Amino acid sequence: MELLRFYLNGKPREIDFSHRDSPPLSCSVLQYLRQYEKLTGTKQVCGAGDCGACTVIVAHKDEATGLEKRCSADSCIMRLPRLHGKHLLTIEAPERFLDTLPIREAFLRERASQCGVCSPGMVLSSYIHMNNHLPMNQDQIRRSLSGNLCRCTGYQSILDAVISLDRNPDLKSGREDPLDFPQVEKRMHAFVQGDNVYLLPLTLEDLYVARKKYPAARIASGFTGSCMDYKGPVIDISRVYELLQVHVSDSGISLGAGCSFETMKMQMAQYFPYMIPYLDSFASLQVRNQASLGGNIADGSPVGDTMPLCLAHDAVCVVCGPRGTRRIKASHFTTGYRKVALRADEVLLAVEFPFPEKGTYYFAHKQARRKNMDISSVSFAASVRVEGKTCTSVRLAYGGMAAVPARALHAERFLKGKMFSQANCQKASAWLEKDFSPISDVRGSASYRMDVAKNMLIFLYESYNGEHDGR
Ligand SMILES: Cc1cc2nc3c(=O)[nH]c(=O)nc-3n(C[C@H](O)[C@H](O)[C@H](O)COP(=O)(O)OP(=O)(O)OC[C@H]3O[C@@H](n4cnc5c(N)ncnc54)[C@H](O)[C@@H]3O)c2cc1C
Ligand code: FES
Ligand code: FES
Numbered sequence: 001m002e003l004l005r006f007y008l009n010g011k012p013r014e015i016d017f018s019h020r021d022s023p024p025l026s027c028s029v030l031q032y033l034r035q036y037e038k039l040t041g042t043k044q045v046c047g048a049g050d051c052g053a054c055t056v057i058v059a060h061k062d063e064a065t066g067l068e069k070r071c072s073a074d075s076c077i078m079r080l081p082r083l084h085g086k087h088l089l090t091i092e093a094p095e096r097f098l099d100t101l102p103i104r105e106a107f108l109r110e111r112a113s114q115c116g117v118c119s120p121g122m123v124l125s126s127y128i129h130m131n132n133h134l135p136m137n138q139d140q141i142r143r144s145l146s147g148n149l150c151r152c153t154g155y156q157s158i159l160d161a162v163i164s165l166d167r168n169p170d171l172k173s174g175r176e177d178p179l180d181f182p183q184v185e186k187r188m189h190a191f192v193q194g195d196n197v198y199l200l201p202l203t204l205e206d207l208y209v210a211r212k213k214y215p216a217a218r219i220a221s222g223f224t225g226s227c228m229d230y231k232g233p234v235i236d237i238s239r240v241y242e243l244l245q246v247h248v249s250d251s252g253i254s255l256g257a258g259c260s261f262e263t264m265k266m267q268m269a270q271y272f273p274y275m276i277p278y279l280d281s282f283a284s285l286q287v288r289n290q291a292s293l294g295g296n297i298a299d300g301s302p303v304g305d306t307m308p309l310c311l312a313h314d315a316v317c318v319v320c321g322p323r324g325t326r327r328i329k330a331s332h333f334t335t336g337y338r339k340v341a342l343r344a345d346e347v348l349l350a351v352e353f354p355f356p357e358k359g360t361y362y363f364a365h366k367q368a369r370r371k372n373m374d375i376s377s378v379s380f381a382a383s384v385r386v387e388g389k390t391c392t393s394v395r396l397a398y399g400g401m402a403a404v405p406a407r408a409l410h411a412e413r414f415l416k417g418k419m420f421s422q423a424n425c426q427k428a429s430a431w432l433e434k435d436f437s438p439i440s441d442v443r444g445s446a447s448y449r450m451d452v453a454k455n456m457l458i459f460l461y462e463s464y465n466g467e468h469d470g471r
Helices: 029-036 101-109 119-131 138-144 155-167 204-213 261-271 275-280 293-298 306-313 409-415 422-430 446-464
Strands: 004-008 011-015 055-061 068-074 087-089 189-193 196-200 218-220 234-236 246-248 252-256 316-321 324-329 334-336 347-354 360-367 378-387 390-399
Touching (some): 068 119, 204 234, 293 306, 409 422
Parallel strands (some): 196 234
Antiparallel strands (some): 004 011, 252 347, 316 324, 378 390
């Protein structure tokens, strides 16, 4: 029987899921901490990745560098078996492993904790901000804390507390004792509990074997999409080596489908800096550390944020299975509402973003009810090539306007070959009425969506003209 092995706040843990008092395989890290470890410093509020009250720190050893890496996570949506081989740190961790004392003192000094429910999460997100050596200004700190809500609206005192740490000479954060990690063999791991199973393959070969043996098991990557509430047998592909690869060639960049959104942000920054504010508005740091590019695309959602980018770039989805590899244009990948072109035995392996031809301009903008932590009402990504003053090539891709993310082909046809001007973008926007018939739902009425979609074309022009930064 395989044991789950990890460290918690400096102490080793082993869980035998076949034991009758063990947590269920679908147990969240939060439930485990509060119910089984009686560590109640980590708070439960929304239980859905929306508030950051349950923030913890998960450390792992980077295989390539051997260095320890610490990331924040929402423990309410993180499955317990994902801790295999890792070190979990909570607000209760001894200072020699996680030195949050100066941050906690600053919170007290600045009266940044009122009811205190959000405080442990706020402290840990502030810790990660400093651990990543990010600038200590309001804007950067706000971004680092954007996944943490304070219902008492103590935001200004929380910001003041973190900023005050810039002047603290005693700050030891990042200079703690090295963490221990359990020895786990380099092979597929399988945790079994009655009829249920949780498989952790490390290679594509393992994955194919696992699928053959457990055909009913569901593929899951970050568990932040449609897998979030699924409790049955799973094949967790987040450690499959081939799915985590990033390749850069003369023609473009290929991102493994298992890459998290934080990895995608880091990798794209150099080649497509325009994407960064757009990707920064995806959920929160905690969710971006866990959610995968592949899960976003394979979910086939009309409001998934990456497909408009893929359509604007004419990206290629590379899929693979035991029968080989196929390349599918992004425009043919989503085949209907939450339907994609994957065969039953295939997974999404990577997404290839070609490098643009000279003179191509990119733009992306996401409209949601609030800036962070919200699904798009309408998302937009565009590429325009302008030669002289003429628009010689254009791709306008929208999310939230139809059952699938789609290009605005009528508007594109109007713009192509014409002068790229505000007046022509305005005229092109009228063609969106022919391209889309959006629906009304909680994220916006049909007419609101259409107005936003039209405004996006003006934003595109203003951004091209240096008048709008895409935020
Ligand atoms: C708080 C919160 C905020 C969010 N905010 C946003 C947002 O701003 N924008 C947005 O677009 N989404 C958002 N989401 C949705 C979700 O985070 C994303 O869609 C995410 O990319 C899903 O990836 P995952 O790895 O977690 O998918 P999972 O839930 O693990 O899987 C989703 C689906 O994809 C399949 N799958 C996963 N990987 C592969 C693969 N490589 N090959 C084949 N099938 C695969 C699974 O079988 C499953 O059907 C949010 C979710 C939460 C909880
Ligand atoms: S309890 Fe709100 S994010 Fe976990
Ligand atoms: S102090 Fe009460 S929720 Fe933040």
